[in-house]
Amino acid sequence: MQDLGSAFMAAIALVRDGDAGMLAILGLSLRVSLAALGIAAVVGLPLGALLAVARFPGRRAVVVALNALMGLPPVVAGLLIYLLLSRSGPLGHWGLLFTPGAMVIAQAVLITPILAALSCGVLEALWEEYAEALRSFGAGPWRAVPTLLWDGRFALLTVLLAGFGRASAEVGAVILVGGNIEGFTRTMTTAIALETSKGDLPLALALGLVLMVIVLGVNALAQGLRDVALRRAG
Amino acid sequence: MVRRHLVLGLLLTGLALPAAAQERFITLASTTSTEQSGLFGHILPVFIRASGIGVRVVALGTGQALDVGRRGDADALLVHDRAAEERFVAEGYGGPRRRVMYNDFVLIGPASDPARIAGTRDVAEALRRVAARQAPFVSRGDRSGTHAAELRLWQEAGIDPVQGRGQWYREIGQGMGPALNTAAAQEAYLLSDRGTWLAFRNRQALKVLVEGDERLLNQYGVLAVSPQRHPGVKVKEAQAFIDWITGAAGQAAIAGYRINGEQLFFPNAAPPN
Amino acid sequence: MLPIRAEAVSYAAGGAAILDEVSLTIAPGAPMLILGPNGAGKSVLLRLLHGLLRPEAGRITPAAAIRGAMVFQRPVLLRRSVLANLRYPMALAGVSRAERLRRAEVALAEVGLSALAGRPARRLSGGEQQRLALARAAALEPEVLFLDEPCASLDPAATRAVEEIIARIATRGTKIVMTTHDLGQARRLAGEVVFLHRGRVVESALAERFFAGPASAEGAAFLQGELLW
Incomplete structure (x- = not known):
């Protein structure tokens, strides 16, 4: 109980003082997660939409595989990226290991299947409604993809938020490929892991509270924008 | 194909690059004990001011740090397991190994001390009592320098703790901090480096029970990763760091780091031969 | 696009025959109303003619992917x-x-x-x-506009508004092909009638002729409101 109390006090102090170190870490966390979300969205959402409209042999297998990849342990994803980006690995010449870029890749790899699988589910329902009309307009599956992505934009926002939540909460992969380097690749989650292992549980918990508040804020903001837009656009 | 990869790589780097990133930097694979004790936070700014070279510290166990070096993913290593370091050099991955500093390990346990080891200076005897009593003992179990030291001490005590695995001997496969957290929660004994212990906040009932045995000496060494296997390694910058930390300025910076007035690391670099 | 010809078109779903050798010609002119009780196969016939479904036997010409435009019972x-x-x-x-x-x-x-x-x-x-x-x-x-029960879920006022629009589109030279179960609506709009029963074209006639006195017993029963399916 005492620990929880002091964690709250420490969290308030961190925010009140605008602790520069924490703000930098927070900024990096947000930049990395948003960049990963951007990449994952560009790949995952069209993939999900295509899976929702296309009918081809093996489609079910792809959907099952995507659903399974949603549960990919972050450490495994991190390890794969690590081996790829290592100087001994095939992409070693990029020089990305232990940089924020590597963390972006790792998070993007983790959340792309999530975005694809969830958007496929959301857009399948929309496609069921639209399929005849779009075919009547002469739109094939390729043309239907951008239409579904646009018309499903409000539902897809929720999908994006799920991806963002997973990315910003992730620690196993980013600590492996980022190295938790102070001032360079230390994010909120790796800082929490570090403070925990230093035994400073109140500080670790305080950082966790700050992260939760930020993620909550991002969600609230997005939902608010969505509600406004929904009222306008239906 | 390669060009496309490059473009993508640059794009990714640019996306998330903090503004403060240095132009020149090395990646130093080191141990959790040096990072978490706060030593790097104290000495690295001095080096960066002097050389203009940034140091990105990836803190791992010594075994993992050496593996990172083997893969060419670090330019220099600062670790504490002499036998493993010499193996690294013999395999041709880097070197030569230079001594940097030492501190010591301490045997920690609950204040209630069920194995009655407080007051002994003989660490081997203390471990024998822990084993005889089958008192809970937390082992890093992660091929770190501290883990290697612990196994060496058990050997000195003539005990194979693996017999107690799953019962009183608990290998957690994690860093020093998690090991301390676990021992605090389970009222267990464990071996820790003094630096991490001094910086550790969640002690609960844990205290230092055995210290001062010369077999508890904890020697740190520094090595450059060889560019022969990994041409990308930054030889010049890595050497500049090694020269600095083993030179007068670096040694003084190490000696100057204190927590609550207590010196954590004792510089003892040998002159280069 | 016109004339669109269906020749001996058959279609089945889940083993049950829905259309059985349907032949008809859509030529320029006044609206064509496809009538028939529930389950006669009207909607399927419309989708085949438009191109949303492919016939299992017989053929429809011209062999375009989509013919004309279509409005569905529930607007999408x-x-x-x-x-x-x-x-x-x-x-x-x-x-x-x-x-x-x-x-x-x-x-x-x-x-x-x-x-x-x-x-x-x-x-x-x-x-x-x-x-x-x-x-x-x-x-x-479009040269031809397919309408599948466009007023089925509308109130009378909205139905009248929609009928007026359909009539205006028709006078501009677009061929209307429409299904309905509303006989009053059919009388108001139809130039020609195709009467479908159990997947077969039973009668195909000018509207005045059909409403004056169907040639078939089924047609007569349908107009009496006695043909329920």
């Missing part, structure tokens, strides 16, 4: 503004940007929705939605 409106709904199929059909805007304005005026151009389409009332769906199809200026 995109989650966009009224205007954007109008423009979408025109863009797919390759209508130029300026022409799209011009046609959209004309079509909106024709169905009385000009004031609602910026509204989200799915916030419109049921009648407004169906009028928008009609405007959207008409703006494509």
Whole structure:
């Protein structure tokens, strides 16, 4: 109980003082997660939409595989990226290991299947409604993809938020490929892991509270924008 | 194909690059004990001011740090397991190994001390009592320098703790901090480096029970990763760091780091031969 | 596009025959009403003629992927503004940007929705939605327009509004092919009648002839309201 109390006090102090170190870490966390979300969205959402409209042999297998990849342990994803980006690995010449870029890749790899699988589910329902009309307009599956992505934009926002939540909460992969380097690749989650292992549980918990508040804020903001837009656009 | 990869790589780097990133930097694979004790936070700014070279510290166990070096993913290593370091050099991955500093390990346990080891200076005897009593003992179990030291001490005590695995001997496969957290929660004994212990906040009932045995000496060494296997390694910058930390300025910076007035690391670099 | 000819077209779903060797010709002229009790196969026939379904036997010419335009019983409106709904199929059909805007304005005026151009389409009332769906199809200026029970879920006032629009589209030279179960509506709109029963064309005649006295017993029973399926 005492620990929880002091964690709250420490969290308030961190925010009140605008602790520069924490703000930098927070900024990096947000930049990395948003960049990963951007990449994952560009790949995952069209993939999900295509899976929702296309009918081809093996489609079910792809959907099952995507659903399974949603549960990919972050450490495994991190390890794969690590081996790829290592100087001994095939992409070693990029020089990305232990940089924020590597963390972006790792998070993007983790959340792309999530975005694809969830958007496929959301857009399948929309496609069921639209399929005849779009075919009547002469739109094939390729043309239907951008239409579904646009018309499903409000539902897809929720999908994006799920991806963002997973990315910003992730620690196993980013600590492996980022190295938790102070001032360079230390994010909120790796800082929490570090403070925990230093035994400073109140500080670790305080950082966790700050992260939760930020993620909550991002969600609230997005939902608010969505509600406004929904009222306008239906 | 390669060009496309490059473009993508640059794009990714640019996306998330903090503004403060240095132009020149090395990646130093080191141990959790040096990072978490706060030593790097104290000495690295001095080096960066002097050389203009940034140091990105990836803190791992010594075994993992050496593996990172083997893969060419670090330019220099600062670790504490002499036998493993010499193996690294013999395999041709880097070197030569230079001594940097030492501190010591301490045997920690609950204040209630069920194995009655407080007051002994003989660490081997203390471990024998822990084993005889089958008192809970937390082992890093992660091929770190501290883990290697612990196994060496058990050997000195003539005990194979693996017999107690799953019962009183608990290998957690994690860093020093998690090991301390676990021992605090389970009222267990464990071996820790003094630096991490001094910086550790969640002690609960844990205290230092055995210290001062010369077999508890904890020697740190520094090595450059060889560019022969990994041409990308930054030889010049890595050497500049090694020269600095083993030179007068670096040694003084190490000696100057204190927590609550207590010196954590004792510089003892040998002159280069 | 016209004439569209169906020759001995059959279609089955889940093992049950829905259409059995249906033949008919859609030629320019007054609206064609496809009548018949529930389950006669009217909707399936319309989808085959439009091109949404492929016949399992027989053939339909011309062999285009999609023939004409179609409005469904429940209008499928995109989650966009009224205007954007109008423009979408025109863009797919390759209508130029300026022409799209011009046609959209004309079509909106024709169905009385000009004031609602910026509204989200799915916030419109049921009648407004169906009028928008009609405007959207008409703006494509198709040679033939298929309508599948367009008034089935509308109240009488909305039904009259939709009928007026259909009649106006027809007078512009677009061939209307429409299914309905509403005999009053059929009398008001039909130029010719195709009477479908249990997947077969039982009668095909000018509207006046059919309503004056069907040649078939089933047709007569249907007009009496005694043919339930």
